[in-house]
Amino acid sequence: MSAQIGFVGLGLMGSAMAGRLMDKRFPLTVWNRTKDKAEPLVRRGAKLAKSARDLAMSSDIVITMLSTPEVVEALSDEILSGLAPGGIHVDCSTISPRITTALTRMYIEKGSLFIHAPVLGSITQAAEGSLLIFAGGDRSAREKVRPVLDAMAKKVFVFENVAEATHIKLLCNFFIASMIGTLSQSIAFARSSGVNPTALLEVISLSSLNAPMYQSKGPSMIAGEFAPRFFLEHMLKDVRLMEEAAKDRAVSMPVVPVLRKLFEEGVQQGLAKLDYSAILKVLEQKKPR
């Protein structure tokens, strides 16, 4: 009999990932705080649980894709109280190494298992099953959940130590935040100095400086379109998590607080629910002192 899968957290990413699992015919039970977001999956045949605890009671493997470390921590109590001994919780959210390490311990004490499997890629990659997944934690649990992760991924990277997976994801998002910071500052400078930003993007595209991200984000930023694929408020969370991890490890990362302040200004200016590339709007309003 195939493992029963529960999926908690049907936001931008969770809906696409759960949809991919349905494409691949995994039997799915779902739960989301805002019930409406479960409807498209329920229409396709997913079962709807009354709570995260109820979902865990009927699942061998529970996957979560939630906003923040605090939310993952709170729902983990419910999930753990519902999972049968040997049940596995796979969290795919971007959260902190402090929490993934603490949850790993807590699950072992209660006879269940926790895997952190954060993802790189956005809604398109989630829907087509081409994410990069960093799976950290107990080897036998990782092997049991592997077919589910494979269905969502172009490649699954595995790590014995849960914090290694968590850290790699934070470092990837540090790249994203830094790259969007560079791109935004360059577009703002170009515009205010008579340089066509589209010409700048073309030059970059033909050089060794290029990255697919510049070409996928650049044109929409230049057009002033910031429909969310990754909320600016979540990028702020990730930059803060990187800052906390750097402090914990006593590593100097002086660019991180600068990026954090930019994303904080974005949230203060009401841009939290726009795409993170909307920090271009913050920069364009800033006047140097």
Ligand SMILES: NC(=O)c1ccc[n+]([C@@H]2O[C@H](COP(=O)([O-])OP(=O)(O)OC[C@H]3O[C@@H](n4cnc5c(N)ncnc54)[C@H](OP(=O)(O)O)[C@@H]3O)[C@@H](O)[C@H]2O)c1
């Ligand atoms: N978007 C991306 O491209 C991307 C890529 C890689 C990783 N990530 C990470 O993946 C995670 C989810 O991202 P997302 O883009 O899917 O975000 P999202 O659309 O904001 O979804 C967040 C999910 O968390 C749930 N949630 C928030 N607060 C809750 C609470 N107090 N109790 C219960 N549920 C709660 C939301 O439920 P409601 O629907 O009720 O609000 C929703 O299901 C984040 O950690 C993000 O950093 C995102």
